[in-house]
Amino acid sequence: MKRMTSLLAGLLMLLCSGLASADLTIEITKGSDRAIPIAIVPFENQGQGNVPEDIAGIVSSDLARSGQFDPLPRESLIATPSNSDEVTFRDWRLVDSSYLVVGEISQESGGYRIQFELLDIYGERRIIGEVINVSANELRDAAHYISDQIFEAITGIRGAFSTQIAYVTAQGAGDNRRFGLHVADSDGHGSQQILSSDDPILSPAWSPDGGKLAYVSFESGNSAIYIQDLASSQRIQATSFSGINSAPAWSPDGRKLAMSLSKDGQPEIYVMDVASRTFTRLTNSPGIDTEPEWSPDGSSLLFTSDRSGGPQLYRYDLASGQAERITFTGSYNSRGRFAPDGETIFMIHRASDGFHVAKKNLDTGRLTILTESTLDESPSVAPNGTMVIFATQQANRGVLGVVSADGNASYRLPSAQGDVREPAWSPFLN
Numbered sequence: 001m002k003r004m005t006s007l008l009a010g011l012l013m014l015l016c017s018g019l020a021s022a023d024l025t026i027e028i029t030k031g032s033d034r035a036i037p038i039a040i041v042p043f044e045n046q047g048q049g050n051v052p053e054d055i056a057g058i059v060s061s062d063l064a065r066s067g068q069f070d071p072l073p074r075e076s077l078i079a080t081p082s083n084s085d086e087v088t089f090r091d092w093r094l095v096d097s098s099y100l101v102v103g104e105i106s107q108e109s110g111g112y113r114i115q116f117e118l119l120d121i122y123g124e125r126r127i128i129g130e131v132i133n134v135s136a137n138e139l140r141d142a143a144h145y146i147s148d149q150i151f152e153a154i155t156g157i158r159g160a161f162s163t164q165i166a167y168v169t170a171q172g173a174g175d176n177r178r179f180g181l182h183v184a185d186s187d188g189h190g191s192q193q194i195l196s197s198d199d200p201i202l203s204p205a206w207s208p209d210g211g212k213l214a215y216v217s218f219e220s221g222n223s224a225i226y227i228q229d230l231a232s233s234q235r236i237q238a239t240s241f242s243g244i245n246s247a248p249a250w251s252p253d254g255r256k257l258a259m260s261l262s263k264d265g266q267p268e269i270y271v272m273d274v275a276s277r278t279f280t281r282l283t284n285s286p287g288i289d290t291e292p293e294w295s296p297d298g299s300s301l302l303f304t305s306d307r308s309g310g311p312q313l314y315r316y317d318l319a320s321g322q323a324e325r326i327t328f329t330g331s332y333n334s335r336g337r338f339a340p341d342g343e344t345i346f347m348i349h350r351a352s353d354g355f356h357v358a359k360k361n362l363d364t365g366r367l368t369i370l371t372e373s374t375l376d377e378s379p380s381v382a383p384n385g386t387m388v389i390f391a392t393q394q395a396n397r398g399v400l401g402v403v404s405a406d407g408n409a410s411y412r413l414p415s416a417q418g419d420v421r422e423p424a425w426s427p428f429l430n
Contacts (some may be wrong), residue, residue: 019165024188024400024413024420026065032374032408035070036154037096038063042098043103043114044075044082051105052136055114058143059101059150061187062161065402066151066386067409084117089124097121101150111135114142118150140189161186163424166204166213167400171418181215183230186382186425194228204424205248213424214238214248216259224258227274236274249292249301257291258282258301269316270305282316283323289314291335295342302326302336304347305375313347327360329367335378338350339385339405345368346379346388346405357390357403370407380425388412391421 009323040060045051064067078095080086082104092100103116117129127339128149134142140161148159165188169180174340181195181204195201197220206213214227220237228235239245243262246297257272261279269283269292283289285309294301301316313327327333332350339346339359349358351366354374361366375393382388385405392401394412396421403410412419 005170021094023191024184026061026133026188026411028359028411029067029401030408030410031064032067032071032404032407034223035068036098036152037070037072038099038101039077039092039095039097040101041071041080041082041103043105044080045106046104047107049107051107051112051139053139053143055103055139055146056101057104058187059147060142062144062147063150065187065409065411067162067404067406068155068386070153083115084119084126084129089119089419091343095358099150099154101146103146108133112139112142114146116146122242138275144185157386158428159382160382160386160425160428163383163429164210164425165380165389165400166206166426168201168204168422169415169418169422170398171382176204177337181213183213194233195228202422203247204422205250206426207250208252208254208427209428210429214250216246216248220332223273227257230301237273238277246270248293249294251294252296258294260290260292260303269301274313282318282321293337295338295344296340298341301336304334304336312354315343326362327367329360333358337379337381337388339381340383341385344385344405346381348377357381357388359405360388368407370403370405371401371410373401376401378422380423382425383428387423389423391423 021080026372040056040232041228042056054396062073064071078091082101084410085240090172105112113133113397118127120127125414145159151159153378163186164183164205166183166257171178179197180193181201182191184191197219202216204213204215212227212229224237225239225245225248226235227238236333244267247260248257260267260269261270267288267290269289271280285307289303292301304311305312305314310331312325313333314323315326316323333347335348339344344359344361345416346359348355355376356369357376357379358367358369373392377386377391379390386400387404389402398421400413400420400423
């Protein structure tokens with residue numbers, strides 16, 4: 001936490017430039033005391049003109065919001081080397097940095113050449129070094145790529161900074177209420193609206209290849225599930241049954257969609273074959289069954305049901321056709337989401353003070369509350385399992401929150417334009 005206050009100001013200066021395009025901004029609310037100290041030196045500009053993006057600043061922002069790194073504030077940098085030959089390792093040990101990132105950037109053939117190195121201060125060695133050639137509009141992508149390489153080299157976990165998030169915005173009131181479905185980079189930048197509607201939009205879900213979104217829209221007067229191709233903007237209406245059509249979830253192979261339908265009475269879990277548009281009913285209970293989620297190996301489905309008297313999580317085994325209850329702590333557990341390893345589930349858990357993002361270890365049965373906010377909903381897990389994004393409330397408006405999987409770090413992504421809700425974290429995109 002010792003550097004988070006200084007870092008927050010820098011992050012806001014870096015990110016607020018995107019407000020005009022309805023980007024989300026970052027507000028760090030909690031930092032980890034176990035974060036790894038790292039120094040990221042501004043990349044030396046070897047060209048004549050200004051570089052339109054601060055590569056080192058974006059990398060610093062990425063690593064800070066992961067909760068696993070504590071970047072040294074720029075005013076505390078003791079030198080500004082641009083490559084490993086200019087580094088005196090013993091000097092950087094004096095400012096308590098375990099790692100150092102240095103780099104250079106130059107303009108070449110209408111684009112940019114970026115060279116970066118990650119150095120181990122105490123080991124006095126270079127861990128990784130790479131040269132990247134990108135166009136001007138790919139500079140932020142390059143910075144996220146660098147963050148991914150640094151994160152994985154130090155932690156052994158694949159970085160998820162080059163991923164995206166989908167979310168829904170709501171602006172206005174009454175008859176002037178307007179809803180939008182957006183896709184942005186994982187840090188909230190580069191927001192693009194892919195759908196605008198006078199009617200509510202719910203439950204966006206990414207296809208495993210990151211090329212499509214399934215979501216619920218009420219534009220036809222009733223809830224219906226749509227599938228939209230992000231590259232072409234082409235979309236199809238996947239369901240048009242009377243009653244409830246909700247909570248689409250892609251299978252790991254992208255060939256099926258699980259969903260909740262009430263076409264035969266009570267809401268039950270169904271699976272639709274995407275190619276043939278044929279439906280298979282899985283559950284048959286007197287309660288409401290909804291919010292399905294595929295296990296990473298595709299062998300089972302989590303879902304929420306009130307068949308025991310209140311919302312709890314159940315697991316449906318596709319081989320046996322049997323469902324078993326898996327949450328027993330408290331009277332309300334919903335919207336279960338698997339960690340990528342399949343050993344942990346994240347959910348919304350109601351405690352005495354409100355609704356929180358929580359996790360449960362499926363082996364030990366232990367349930368841990370991760371958030372301090374009390375009106376949380378709609379959790380979605382980063383593809384590397386290190387962070388969870390969710391919707392919550394701040395000053396009576398909807399914002400997105402992100403919490404680390406261990407609960408030690410968190411930040412918020414409010415929008416300057418209306419409420420934000422229904423987040424969904426993309427899979428890895430490369």
